[in-house]
Amino acid sequence: MAQDAGTAAPELVAGEGVRRRDFINIAAVSAAGVGAVTTLIPLISQMSASADVLAASSTEVDLSQIEEGSGITAVFRSQPLFVRHLTAREISEANAVSVGSLRDPQTLADRTKEGKQQWLVTMGVCTHLGCVPLGITSDQNRGEYGGYFCPCHGSHYDTAARIRKGPAPRNLDVPEYAFTTDTVIKVG
Numbered sequence: 001m002a003q004d005a006g007t008a009a010p011e012l013v014a015g016e017g018v019r020r021r022d023f024i025n026i027a028a029v030s031a032a033g034v035g036a037v038t039t040l041i042p043l044i045s046q047m048s049a050s051a052d053v054l055a056a057s058s059t060e061v062d063l064s065q066i067e068e069g070s071g072i073t074a075v076f077r078s079q080p081l082f083v084r085h086l087t088a089r090e091i092s093e094a095n096a097v098s099v100g101s102l103r104d105p106q107t108l109a110d111r112t113k114e115g116k117q118q119w120l121v122t123m124g125v126c127t128h129l130g131c132v133p134l135g136i137t138s139d140q141n142r143g144e145y146g147g148y149f150c151p152c153h154g155s156h157y158d159t160a161a162r163i164r165k166g167p168a169p170r171n172l173d174v175p176e177y178a179f180t181t182d183t184v185i186k187v188g
Helices: 002-046 051-055 088-096
Strands: 059-062 071-076 079-085 119-123 146-150 155-158 163-165 177-179 184-187
Touching: 059 071, 059 079, 119 184
Parallel strands: none
Antiparallel strands: 059 184, 071 079, 079 119, 146 155, 155 163, 177 184
16 A cells, blocks of 8 residues: 555646646746737837827818819818819710720719719829829819819820820729718718
């Protein structure tokens, strides 16, 4: 019996050693996890947008002061935003264009809100190299197609701000926007 007691003792010691090792491994992994989370939280939070950026993430534009046939330039995310009040003639010219003949095929209806086809809202940045096109007001050069003209490299856009001639690869971008009232839009 004495022999059994002597052999039982080393087994207990070995069993306790395994339990201590497991505890140390769990404690080490837990400490590493807490350290990783503690390190990542400040790194991730510093990447979130600051208050001034969040404030500029949307823009409201009052349309009531924009005369038919003219437009305004607002600022959206530090870039020019063109809001143009199209005339009936400009709308009919845009609708008369064969979409298949366009480099970046879109109809005027694709670029405006349903029931508000007279309001064209686009970013005022040429899609070629980022210049600001002319044509937001009637006294500026509107190019060969009556829309916008980029003086940097000669891109011509039609009344729906679709590229018709020149090096620009696509139409002027239409940002996300919605009518909050009949005369106010919120962009962004």
